Amino acid sequence: MVAxxxxxxxxxxxxxxxxxxxxxxxxxxxAAVAAIGELKFAGxxxxxxxxxxxxxxxxxRQQIAVSHDLIRDLATEDPADIGGPVHQVIADWLRISYAExxxxxxDAEQLSPRLTLTGQELPPxxxxxxxxxxxxxxxxxxxxxxxxxVRDLPDAIPVDTAERAxxxxxxxxxxxxxxxxxxxxxxxxxxxxxxxxxxxxxxxRQRGFTWCGQRTDGMSIxxxxxxxxxxxxxxxxxxxxxxxxxxxxxxQTPCVEGEPSAERLGPRSVGRSETxxxxxxxxxxxRVYHAGGTDFGHGPRSDGRRNAAADA
Numbered sequence: 001m002v003a004x005x006x007x008x009x010x011x012x013x014x015x016x017x018x019x020x021x022x023x024x025x026x027x028x029x030x031a032a033v034a035a036i037g038e039l040k041f042a043g044x045x046x047x048x049x050x051x052x053x054x055x056x057x058x059x060x061r062q063q064i065a066v067s068h069d070l071i072r073d074l075a076t077e078d079p080a081d082i083g084g085p086v087h088q089v090i091a092d093w094l095r096i097s098y099a100e101x102x103x104x105x106x107d108a109e110q111l112s113p114r115l116t117l118t119g120q121e122l123p124p125x126x127x128x129x130x131x132x133x134x135x136x137x138x139x140x141x142x143x144x145x146x147x148x149x150v151r152d153l154p155d156a157i158p159v160d161t162a163e164r165a166x167x168x169x170x171x172x173x174x175x176x177x178x179x180x181x182x183x184x185x186x187x188x189x190x191x192x193x194x195x196x197x198x199x200x201x202x203x204x205r206q207r208g209f210t211w212c213g214q215r216t217d218g219m220s221i222x223x224x225x226x227x228x229x230x231x232x233x234x235x236x237x238x239x240x241x242x243x244x245x246x247x248x249x250x251x252q253t254p255c256v257e258g259e260p261s262a263e264r265l266g267p268r269s270v271g272r273s274e275t276x277x278x279x280x281x282x283x284x285x286x287r288v289y290h291a292g293g294t295d296f297g298h299g300p301r302s303d304g305r306r307n308a309a310a311d312a
Contacts, residue, residue, distance in 0.1 A: 036056075058136035058137070059136065060136075061136035061138065062134070062135070062136035065111075065136070067104075068111060069108075069112070071090060071108040072108040072109070074089070074090065075108070087101040087105055109125070110129075110130075111124050111126060111129065111143075112124055112130070126146065126166055126170075128166055128167040128171070129166060129173075132171075145169070145173070145178055145181045145185055146169050146170065149166075149185040149188070150166060152206075153192065153193075154193055155201055157192055161192065162192075165188055165192060169188065209222060210222065210223050211223075244260070
């Protein structure tokens with residue numbers, strides 16, 4: 001029992017020492033930032049100002065990399081010990097959104113060393129990217145490009161080939177803007193998969209539907225990643241039932257079968273409102289088609305009655 005007490009005492013003392021050391025380092029950082037902020041830059045040449053801006057940017061990126069170390073360590077803690085799920089704790093303390101906190105957690109996982117079940121340390125998932133990220137050479141947009149490139153690679157690409165490509169892009173990222181890096185990543189992807197072949201498992205990893213945040217008017221934006229089969233089915237359904245003159249909720253008896261009459265396809269010159277005109281924009285026609293009680297497998301409702309939701 002005495003030995004256990006001594007261990008706990010030493011552990012607590014070490015934590016206190018580390019916390020004091022960290023506080024001192026952060027105080028020095030705050031003082032350095034404050035000192036830079038009090039400088040007068042107007043007397044510097046444009047070249048010196050640009051160089052100063054570059055160093056400040058590098059320092060900011062390095063601080064983000066260090067913050068990922070803290071996030072990675074927090075992610076290993078028991079939620080009960082830190083006050084809840086780690087992404088919520090981070091969001092509350094940093095006053096950022098839950099989505100941003102989750103993104104930082106994912107970044108920390110990809111850019112930090114990994115541990116096996118036996119405790120053996122493995123390189124980060126993106127080792128070359130992690131190295132230049134920690135050096136302050138990459139912006140968050142650079143990171144997004146490389147992450148998307150690796151994520152979208154087909155499973156058939158050999159592991160060593162994917163690793164070489166990641167190293168190449170990490171090196172290019174230290175010299176290119178994110179938009180330039182995106183073009184380089186696209187060219188690299190074409191070289192690795194020139195025929196654009198993707199297996200069903202590749203597509204299964206990507207497909208899905210997610211909602212974005214609801215707007216103040218109650219409307220919501222959704223993001224659909226559709227398989228080729230679903231896309232073909234949707235296009236066929238919409239081409240038939242969302243065509244001009246079809247399933248128009250503004251008509252007392254909407255055309256839901258056969259071909260729309262010439263009266264329904266009348267020109268703008270007859271004085272109809274835009275919503276009744278056959279030249280309605282495609283997005284609007286798709287909306288009223290879906291809102292009109294349409295069953296994707298069988299087309300619109302057979303009774304042809306108006307659906308009040310279509311006018312919402």
